[in-house]
Amino acid sequence: MSLSPSSALTEHLTRLSDALRRSFTRRRPWLELIDRSAFTRPDSLSDAITRIRKNLSYFRINYISTLALVLAVSLLSHPLSLLTLLSLLAAWIFVYILRPADQPLVVFSRTFTDREALWILIGLTIFVVFVTNVVSLLMSASLIGVGMVCVHGAFRDPEDLFLDDQDLAGNGLFSFVGGGSIPSSALAAAAAAAAAPGLVSHV
Secondary structure, rough: OOOOOHHHHHHHHHHHHHHHHHHHOOOOOOOHOOOHHHEOOOOOOOHHHHHHHHHHOOOHHHHHHHHHHHHHHHHHHHOHHHHHHHHHHHHHHHHHOOOOOOOOEEEEOOEHHHHHHHHHHHHHHHHHHHHOOOOHHHHHHHHHHHHHHHHHHHOOOOHHOOOOOHHHOOOOOOHHHOOOOOOOHHHHHHHHHHHHHHHHHHO
């Protein structure tokens, strides 16, 4: 028995909310992140890289939250780009989450098959990506965020941080994917993950 559109959306949002909540439990105190007494100049490039690696493991959720904040500020300062992204996301959600799998897509009295709807959405996405300035805006904001993270990671001495073997094994800014938890900053990735089951069921 297939779920109603509202039930399906609620289920996806519940899963996403649970994943975000689990991720936030691994967030480190922000005061520890900005402890001025822990900032020193790295001795060499290799020392800086080692520091970045350890800090990424320890402050992973904080760093991703920082990236999300930079992206959010960038999008809020460009309302048209934000509206474009929200419209594109709404189109994907309407076609692959809110619409039941056994119900055809009808637009202006024209019925579209699932394959036709998919290609239309792909074409629309490509148009938005390459014709508008949304991608350049997101890339610029991402580079700024990554730059901030790298500078902090290089100058923040990790000697006072407690890193266990699990932290080191899970090294990497986006290694939370392997652990099954989704941080708050990955809004686009989280939305894609939430839409994935609906996409599979339609294709």
